[in-house]
Amino acid sequence: MAGLSRSSSAPTRTILPPQELLDDLCSRFVLNVPKEDLESFERILFLVEQAHWFYEDNSVEQNPSLKSLSFKEFTSLMFKSCAALRPYISHFDDIYKDFTSYKFRVPVTGAIILDESYERCLLVKGWKAGASWSFPRGKKSKDEEDHTCAVREVLEETGCDVSKLLKMDDYIEVVIGQQRVRLYIITGVKEDSLFAPLTKKEISEISWHRLEDLQPAGDDTISRGLNGLKLYMVAPFLTSLKTWISNHPPVAQKSDTSSKVQLGTCVWKAKGSSGGGNSENSLHRVGSDQQNVDTAPGKSFRNFKFDTASILQALDAAFAAS
Structure with a gap:
């Protein structure tokens, strides 16, 4: 797993997701779902795919040290770490191949x-x-x-x-x-x-x-x-x-x-x-x-005008005091 880093431009991203994070993702996206969603590996890998999106969009962005993983890399880690999936790790390559083939048949x-x-x-x-x-x-x-x-x-x-x-x-x-x-x-x-x-x-x-x-x-x-x-x-x-x-x-x-x-x-x-x-x-x-909202820069300053009279009055008072 040492070669999982995607980009040399982000050398700090060297840490694989810890077991606690993988357990949380497994519990959130794989285990606590309706029973019918766990009746086929196609449905299970769709759930793992959602966990992968969450990991990339949230965990990786919030922790600069975490690796950005491909879906296959992430799925392999989930099969190794999730107790419900671990018994099938020896068949992982076939399961993943069948899933990618299945995805190309989904309307x-x-x-x-x-x-x-x-x-x-x-x-x-x-x-x-x-x-x-x-x-x-x-x-x-x-x-x-x-x-x-x-x-x-x-x-x-x-x-x-x-x-x-x-x-x-x-x-x-x-x-x-x-x-x-x-x-x-x-x-x-x-x-x-x-x-x-x-x-x-x-x-x-x-x-x-x-x-x-x-x-x-x-x-x-x-x-x-x-x-x-x-x-x-x-x-x-x-x-x-x-x-x-x-x-x-x-x-x-x-x-x-x-x-x-x-x-x-x-x-x-x-x-x-x-x-x-x-x-x-x-x-x-x-x-x-919905109407178009003016969001261009500087909107709050477009109608701003100096209160010239007040400024001059303040200057005159300052000069008089000196």
Whole structure:
């Protein structure tokens, strides 16, 4: 386990999670759950995955000495330390392999969010270095409806609540390998809306992109747009999306792009990502009556004026006293 440190830029992160922390995570996320969630290793590893997210998002951030672990490394530690999982440690490799294979069969839902002119869509970029851009989407939870999952995943990844904009019949569905992927087409989102993910260390950037720039040579799952953008699960949806748009012309008239958000401009970037940015953007809930709040720097000083008369009076009194 000596080689688990991920980055030489953080030499202080050398300590594996102590037994007390692993026991707490095991108790919180694995043991104290409904009995049916412990009836298969697939469900158990989903619980361990939640414990891993909690460890990375909270324990590691609060303790600079703790190692940041991959999911496989963390799961191995949990199997070795958790009494309920320890009897199966000899089968760990097979269990983990079966779980990763199973995850690629879990249905995925999300959304294709279009701007008012239907010329641009919102894409999110993953957290890891070299990550691809994709539509906001994620795997369904147990017994979760497709549209419910889509709303939840979009909210988690962009901070956008599209529940009032989602139409049950407006979606594109493809099967990639053994995985069904359904993306609902969402319209009515203003380009100048503010976005920020609710999850940590999952999304590094959010941007609007022109649809015509995303067109690849084929419909491969992994592709590059005409602008060189690295894309994942985007190309298979573009042809059907173009057909949908032709059958549902936008209400908003096309306008001069000079009045719009710059093409490909990042509308949110996590702190610490290359290129800077601010992860403290306010969340804009589309489909609600919330008004845009002025959060730009210096707001409290914009209407400030010196009380010149009082200052001069005070100076005169000071001179007279001297």
